[in-house]
Amino acid sequence: MTAAGTELYQGAYQPQILVHALSYDLDRPLIYVGEQVISARAFRDLVSQYLQALQSLGLGRGAKIGVLASNRPEVLCITSACLLGEFVLVPLHPLGSLDDHSYLIADSAMDALVIDAPAFAERGAALAELAPTLKLLTLGPARSGTDLAALATRMQPAPLIAPQTNGDEPYRLSYSGGTTGKPKAVVGTHRIGIAVLNIQLAEWEWPSQIRQLMCAPLSHAGAAMFLPTLLRGGSLVILPGFDPIRVMEAIQKHRITCALLVPTMIYALLDHPRLGDFDLSSLETIFYGASAMSPTRLREGIQRLGPIFFQFYGQVEAPMTVCVLRRAEHDVDSPERLASCGRPVPWVQVDLLDDEMRPVPHGEPGEICVRGTLVMSGYHQRPEQTAEAFAGGWLHTGDVAIRDPQGFLRIVDRKKDMIVTGGFNVYPREVEDVLGSHPAVSANAVIGIPDAHWGEAVTAVVVLRHGMEPCADELRALVRERKGSVQTPKSIFFVDALPLTPVGKPDKKALRAHYGNPQQKAAAA
CATH class of the missing domain: 3.30.300.30 (ANL, C-terminal domain)
Known part of the structure; x- marks a missing residue:
């Protein structure tokens, strides 16, 4: 195919979507954090300033940029700047240990690390000592590193321009949980990023007016909620992290309509003695996932908060959108249904296979295997483990499930557990x-x-x-x-x-x- 032919059929990926979404209705409030309100226009300008600041430090296309921060708007600015600058984002989890973070920096061959100075100045300095070639960048003044936030303020906002990317180009290295060994870096490409976004927009149950509470880490799953919110004209209320009282206060104050919570957060809310003191009636959808939720606790949540629970299932290798269990599909009279991870979305191929790669009948356990645009391109510099994960032309999730006659999958466990x-x-x-x-x-x-x-x-x-x-x-x-x-x-x-x-x-x-x-x-x- 000629170059012109290639361009003719070039689709839009996340960089193009981001620029498009930040080109209209710019005076609307986009982000609330504390008493600060950031409009879409101000956010667009911040993205431009952070992109220029990163480029002024010699970081170019393909540079691997780590982020270690609590929840704050700058994390979304840097995530967006990485998309537009063709950098590869490498999130470090705020709860990780020094050894964990050091391992990820070395394994990914990270070029620069952006840290939240108030929360992680000491950790950043320790990591910089362990990785002498690493550029340490800070959000705020610190004893070590370059203050990226101060540098960004000196940049003049410029129009955002989306690079011409293709679906096979990486934009993110996301590390698996490492529950059975050292974490592996999953190569996230633009093909995967746009697949997640399209499935979220098509299959997830969003409120008509999105006022999204974000207390899950923005460096990880939380970031996946940003573009859908932006495209639907919604707003984000950002908390530094999860705290039951602050979450309930924010829901009441801002009339939050949806939130992303993991099961342990939901348990903490249900167990809190002051749950009944706050007006949470504005909530239309609680998106939950990342781990299994007790059917008993889920039933309790529905009885106390209403039929507002929406489950998503995926893993780092096929993110967030393999299966969904919609709000109306949560049957409180069926423990089996409440234990389900939902039905596969139509945008991916899903089957339950035995050890011989044969489909199992209804009611029999088999490994969830996935094909489609959602599937990772592989593990970073681990060809043998990539080949093992892709055996037989499927992504092997390691989750063992049973399919019922209605097509709902119930995960019985991790194969290795x-x-x-x-x-x-x-x-x-x-x-x-x-x-x-x-x-x-x-x-x-x-x-x-x-x-x-x-x-x-x-x-x-x-x-x-x-x-x-x-x-x-x-x-x-x-x-x-x-x-x-x-x-x-x-x-x-x-x-x-x-x-x-x-x-x-x-x-x-x-x-x-x-x-x-x-x-x-x-x-x-």
Whole structure:
């Protein structure tokens, strides 16, 4: 095909969408943070200033730019500037350790790191010492690095121009959770970015007037909510992070119509003694995902907040939009439906396959496998692991699910989390759902730990609701009655909180390491 022919059929990707969305209705309020209100015009100018500031530091096309910050508007400015400057964004999670961050910087060959100076000045200085060639840029004054925010203010806003990109060009390196080993960088291309956006606009249930609360990390899933909000003429209310009281205050004050929350955030709201003190009636949609939600807690959420829950399912390798469970599909009388991750969207191919790559019949467990424009191009510099993930021409998600006659998928567990005890296979998710139905249980995680007799022993780690007493025998009896003796936990540990991965999932790798210790085993109930 000639060059002219190639241009003739060139589609719009996120850079073009961003410029288009920031070319009209510029006086509308776009972002609220504290008492500050940023119009669409002011945001457009900030994007231009940050883009020029980054380019003035010698950063060009393909430069890898990390961001380590709490939620603030500048994160969206830098994310947008990366799209227009053809940089590759590498988000670092605010909850990550020094070792985690150092590993990501080295593995990605990061060129520059932008840090939120008030929150991460010390971490930034430590990382700069470990990576001498790294350009350290700060949002605000700090002892180390160049103040990018100050540099941006010296730039004259200019019209935004979208680069001519193609779908195969990377714009983001997103690291997997690393729950079974070192995190792997997933190469996100413009093909994937526009696929996520199109599916969100087509399949997600957005309020007619979007006033979006953002308390999930903007450097991660939160950023995916920005372009749909921008395109629909909506506004964002940004909180630095999740705090139940601040979330409820913001919903009431700004008449929030939608929010992105992970299950642990929803649990914290439901368990808060002041939930009934705030007017949350403006909420039309709570988008939730990232990890499984207890059907019992989900039913409680619907009963207390209304039929406003919308679930999305995906993973870093196929982000956010593989399946959806719409608001009306949340059947409070069906625990199986509330345990579902929804039905596949029509924009991707999804099947449940066995170990021989054969489709499984309805009601039988199989691995969720995906094809389509949503699928990653591969893992950064890991050809063997990429080939393994793409075996047989499918993306293997590692999630084992059952399909019901209506086409809804119910994830029974991660393939790598399955417990083999006494020769029997136990899916932790099934045990977790039973434990979660007990009125004393706020949250729980089930793992297998090495055991000389059983091979692996089913072990539960439980967070109780406020004021409840440990009830190990009751919990065992409940599982024995609902599932059987094989699934019944041999040990139960009661804790104040579960360790979480950066995306808000229970960190089962940390739990296995901790409770697999012989000294910890002795402390079980």
